Amino acid sequence: MLKITNLKAKVNGKEILKGINLEIDKGLYFLMGPNGAGKSTLARALSGDPSLEVNGEITLDNKKISELGPEDRFKLGLFMGYQIPPEIKGVKARTLLEKALEKHGKRVDLDELAKMVGLSPGILERDVNVGFSGGERKKLELLQLLAFKPRYAILDEPDSGVDMDTLRKLGGVLNSCKDACGILVITHTGNLLKFTEPKKVFILANGRIVSEGGPELVSDIEERGYSMVIE
Amino acid sequence: MNWWDEVREKAKDWRNLPMPEPKLDLENMKIASKEDIETARKSAEEILERLGIGDEEKDMLLGRTVQENNQIVYKAMREGLEKQGVIIEEMNLAVKRFPWLKDYFFKMLPVNENALTAYHTKYWDNGVFVHVKNNVKSKSAIHAYFLLNESSFAQTPHSIIIAEENSEIHLVEGCSAPSIVENALHVGGTEIYVGKNSKVFLTKMQNWPEYVHTRPLTYARVEKGGELHLVNIVLGGGRTTVEHPRIDIVGENAKVVVREVVLSQKNAIVDLGTYIHHNAENTSSQIISKTVATDESRVITRGVIYGHKRNTKGYFSCDGMILGDKAKAETYPGLAADLSDLQLNHEASFGKVAEKEVTYLRTRGFTEEEAVEMILKGFVSPALVDVPLEFRVEVEKIIELAAKGF
Ligand SMILES: Nc1ncnc2c1ncn2[C@@H]1O[C@H](COP(=O)(O)OP(=O)(O)OP(=O)(O)O)[C@@H](O)[C@H]1O
Numbered sequence: 001m002l003k004i005t006n007l008k009a010k011v012n013g014k015e016i017l018k019g020i021n022l023e024i025d026k027g028l029y030f031l032m033g034p035n036g037a038g039k040s041t042l043a044r045a046l047s048g049d050p051s052l053e054v055n056g057e058i059t060l061d062n063k064k065i066s067e068l069g070p071e072d073r074f075k076l077g078l079f080m081g082y083q084i085p086p087e088i089k090g091v092k093a094r095t096l097l098e099k100a101l102e103k104h105g106k107r108v109d110l111d112e113l114a115k116m117v118g119l120s121p122g123i124l125e126r127d128v129n130v131g132f133s134g135g136e137r138k139k140l141e142l143l144q145l146l147a148f149k150p151r152y153a154i155l156d157e158p159d160s161g162v163d164m165d166t167l168r169k170l171g172g173v174l175n176s177c178k179d180a181c182g183i184l185v186i187t188h189t190g191n192l193l194k195f196t197e198p199k200k201v202f203i204l205a206n207g208r209i210v211s212e213g214g215p216e217l218v219s220d221i222e223e224r225g226y227s228m229v230i231e
Numbered sequence: 232m233n234w235w236d237e238v239r240e241k242a243k244d245w246r247n248l249p250m251p252e253p254k255l256d257l258e259n260m261k262i263a264s265k266e267d268i269e270t271a272r273k274s275a276e277e278i279l280e281r282l283g284i285g286d287e288e289k290d291m292l293l294g295r296t297v298q299e300n301n302q303i304v305y306k307a308m309r310e311g312l313e314k315q316g317v318i319i320e321e322m323n324l325a326v327k328r329f330p331w332l333k334d335y336f337f338k339m340l341p342v343n344e345n346a347l348t349a350y351h352t353k354y355w356d357n358g359v360f361v362h363v364k365n366n367v368k369s370k371s372a373i374h375a376y377f378l379l380n381e382s383s384f385a386q387t388p389h390s391i392i393i394a395e396e397n398s399e400i401h402l403v404e405g406c407s408a409p410s411i412v413e414n415a416l417h418v419g420g421t422e423i424y425v426g427k428n429s430k431v432f433l434t435k436m437q438n439w440p441e442y443v444h445t446r447p448l449t450y451a452r453v454e455k456g457g458e459l460h461l462v463n464i465v466l467g468g469g470r471t472t473v474e475h476p477r478i479d480i481v482g483e484n485a486k487v488v489v490r491e492v493v494l495s496q497k498n499a500i501v502d503l504g505t506y507i508h509h510n511a512e513n514t515s516s517q518i519i520s521k522t523v524a525t526d527e528s529r530v531i532t533r534g535v536i537y538g539h540k541r542n543t544k545g546y547f548s549c550d551g552m553i554l555g556d557k558a559k560a561e562t563y564p565g566l567a568a569d570l571s572d573l574q575l576n577h578e579a580s581f582g583k584v585a586e587k588e589v590t591y592l593r594t595r596g597f598t599e600e601e602a603v604e605m606i607l608k609g610f611v612s613p614a615l616v617d618v619p620l621e622f623r624v625e626v627e628k629i630i631e632l633a634a635k636g637f
């Protein structure tokens with residue numbers, strides 16, 4: 001279980017997360033909330049981003065990870081797929097992935113995975129995210145979910161700005177992973193519901209989890225917006 | 232007096248000429264003796280040891296291959312090259328062997344421009360002479376310095392490269408053997424003549440210990456349809472390194488590509504910049520400069536692409552990364568146009584290693600050190616395409632050291 005207890009986070013001195021409590025088991029979970037609510041900040045706090053000032057406890061299968069650096073959290077099986085992953089000039093995507101996999105003691109066929117997420121094979125020969133389209137960046141993050149096979153994953157808007165075919169593929173990937181992995185998908189829409197179903201949906205607003213429920217919560221919000229859960 | 236000694240006379244008043252910054256007290260610079268060289272070689276060996284450089288490369292970088300039995304091999308190699316039409320000769324001998332060299336000798340280097348150019352002219356000693364004959368194309372990299380006996384020890388070497396019409400040569404200059412003593416000075420001069428439709432590739436790596444002041448004086452002339460590819464890698468930066476090559480493009484359709492990599496360390500001061508003059512139509516040039524400043528070093532990268540003629544295409548990119556709080560780096564990429572019918576562009580970016588990128592890599596399991604290393608290697612890589620493997624290895628070792636101190 002990935003357990004978050006009273007997690008607070010400040011960015012540049014401003015408190016963004018004001019005490020988050022959340023538990024995730026194996027399976028698929030959604031995290032929704034208005035723009036600027038703090039969803040990405042929560043993802044970064046979980047991943048161990050050192051630019052945030054974080055308080056509170058995070059445990060991964062009963063092991064406390066809140067004091068660990070990002071690389072150690074990753075080693076213990078936590079993966080974060082970025083909403084907007086950075087460009088790294090001069091570093092080929094393939095080189096990055098191969099090195100990371102080697103360190104991680106895993107071997108996979110990257111070309112096979114590229115095909116699975118709908119990336120053209122040549123793209124791995126390009127610098128990481130440099131000149132990638134929005135959708136291509138999302139796919140490279142998704143490819144890494146498949147490559148690293150984490151125990152828990154936070155995927156920050158993997159469905160934003162991707163085409164219909166990719167959305168379908170994403171649904172398929174989530175379905176194939178969710179038995180072995182606890183996945184928290186940050187999303188703004190119910191588009192994925194056509195292909196997969198979350199166990200639970202959390203709503204984050206103003207730095208707190210203000211509501212949680214089943215998949216029906218997604219359609220409620222799609223219909224009526226966040227006013228129904230935020231007073 | 233021989234014509235090559237007469238040249239020295241022109242520079243006899245070197246003491247009265249202005250000394251460019253950072254100033255050097257030339258009178259009190261030491262010139263190394265053979266014993267000094269041995270001592271320095273040992274300390275350089277220690278440096279290379281610390282860097283974890285392999286034995287074979289170490290030998291090469293220390294100029295140790297220049298030993299009795301190798302001399303025979305190298306002599307045979309030089310004879311082989313000479314049969315093909317590539318002459319490689321020590322300058323002290325070349326001036327005697329080729330009287331016509333007079334027309335090229337100190338013809339580009341402006342003898343009395345300043346105290347350094349004049350000092351070099353007055354005291355030039357050995358260097359490498361490379362002559363590629365008409366239509367001769369030599370495509371494999373030649374370590375010219377190591378094919379010669381004495382020139383790697385000289386501290387004021389004067390080198391001349393002449394590529395005749397329609398020829399091609401690839402030269403590699405390792406970090407001239409560290410034949411250097413405390414407070415030592417190295418003022419080498421290089422004159423490069425790129426003939427019609429010929430191609431010259433010169434890759435140079437300098438890795439001086441932290442007590443060396445070096446002032447390479449580099450000049451080149453590129454004729455119609457010619458190409459000059461210069462790669463200059465400065466590792467460490469010695470105590471001070473100042474190099475401002477001047478390249479004149481004099482014929483149409485000629486092309487110049489310059490790539491510079493600076494990885495400065497300790498308290499080095501490095502001032503590097505190429506000045507390219509487009510004196511003919513339809514010519515192009517490109518300067519790509521990558522700086523990584525570490526420790527307390529200070530780096531200035533500069534240079535100007537001058538468009539004097541129609542249809543000049545010039546591109547100047549200058550990027551720098553600064554590690555830690557004590558290093559400093561500045562850049563002044565310059566473009567100057569005498570007319571409007573041309574195209575000159577530049578880009579520059581200087582800053583710290585992006586924290587976002589480091590964090591991203593850490594979330595993929597890399598330590599901070601590994602992340603910085605990967606980012607820095609990626610950063611310099613565009614300037615290292617086609618650079619010989621042994622140089623690349625050394626660049627990477629220095630980056631690994633830099634990342635450790637991050
Ligand atoms: N470096 C920063 N400096 C100042 N404010 C920041 C910084 N980073 C994030 N914030 C602020 O923190 C708040 C939460 O941002 P976050 O990215 O977590 O929102 P989000 O819920 O992911 O929004 P979205 O749905 O738009 O992706 C926002 O108001 C944002 O402007």
Ligand SMILES: [Mg+2]
Binds near residue numbers: 039040041083156
């Ligand atoms: Mg977000």
